[in-house]
Amino acid sequence: MHRTRIRVIEDALDANNTIARANREDFDQAAVKVVNLMSAPGAGKTTLLERALPDLGGVRAGVLEGDVQGSYDADRIVSLHVPVTQINTDPGFGGECHLDANMVRSAIPALPLQEIDLLLIENVGNLVCPAEFRVGEDARVMVSAITEGEDKPLKYPLMFRTCELVLVNKIDLLEHLDFDLDLFLHNLDAVHPGVPRLLVSARTGEGVQEWSRWLTRLVMPVEAPV
Numbered sequence: 099m100h101r102t103r104i105r106v107i108e109d110a111l112d113a114n115n116t117i118a119r120a121n122r123e124d125f126d127q128a129a130v131k132v133v134n135l136m137s138a139p140g141a142g143k144t145t146l147l148e149r150a151l152p153d154l155g156g157v158r159a160g161v162l163e164g165d166v167q168g169s170y171d172a173d174r175i176v177s178l179h180v181p182v183t184q185i186n187t188d189p190g191f192g193g194e195c196h197l198d199a200n201m202v203r204s205a206i207p208a209l210p211l212q213e214i215d216l217l218l219i220e221n222v223g224n225l226v227c228p229a230e231f232r233v234g235e236d237a238r239v240m241v242s243a244i245t246e247g248e249d250k251p252l253k254y255p256l257m258f259r260t261c262e263l264v265l266v267n268k269i270d271l272l273e274h275l276d277f278d279l280d281l282f283l284h285n286l287d288a289v290h291p292g293v294p295r296l297l298v299s300a301r302t303g304e305g306v307q308e309w310s311r312w313l314t315r316l317v318m319p320v321e322a323p324v
Contacts, residue, residue, distance in 0.1 A: 111230065117198075117203055121203055129215070130214055131236045131237075132235040132236050133236065136224075136228045136229065137225075137243075138223055148178065149306040152178060157314050159214060160209060160217050161182045161220060162218070164201070164221050164222045171220065181214065185202070185204075199234060218313075240263070243268040244269060245277075247277070249285065263295070264293055264296075265295070266279075266283075269298065270299040
């Protein structure tokens with residue numbers, strides 16, 4: 099019984115990865131770079147997108163919003179005159195707490211891939227499930243707000259271990275919270291040694307320019323001098 103359960107889980111992940119590779123082929127064919135933005139609910143993903151999107155220079159960006167219900171975040175992004183596509187996991191996908199490759203594939207026909215250079219996928223807010231499911235992205239970015247505590251990398255290691263960048267958000271609140279930033283960074287290095295990290299504040303804009311530059315470099319890498 100136990101082995102059967104493991105086999106089912108492996109089969110589900112294998113099927114997801116097959117679809118993720120198909121998504122990646124479509125994105126590569128359209129020359130679109132894709133970022134999977136993950137976090138707990140309320141960490142500040144949408145606000146960080148609102149801050150970064152106007153500062154991407156010549157990079158044309160689009161957003162794929164994942165939510166269980168509603169379009170509140172998508173409505174906020176639309177006001178920036180950025181193309182937005184909404185995925186709701188309930189009822190169409192059973193109210194899942196994450197986006198998977200098949201959900202993203204269902205949205206590809208609605209994405210203006212020929213008109214953008216960068217697709218930002220704002221995943222459903224959750225600290226467990228999104229890390230398990232590749233969707234065809236080039237990079238994963240994890241947003242962790244200091245209001246969540248220093249222990250989150252240790253309690254949810256896969257979320258931090260599978261990303262290429264960690265945004266430590268809400269640092270404007272440092273002086274008001276009993277939060278040990280050095281301890282958080284130590285815990286981060288314990289699960290993902292040396293992972294790039296940026297200290298940011300979606301509210302004040304601190305560090306957001308560096309976040310925008312990171313996105314821009316993903317699309318237009320700076321060539322090393324000869």
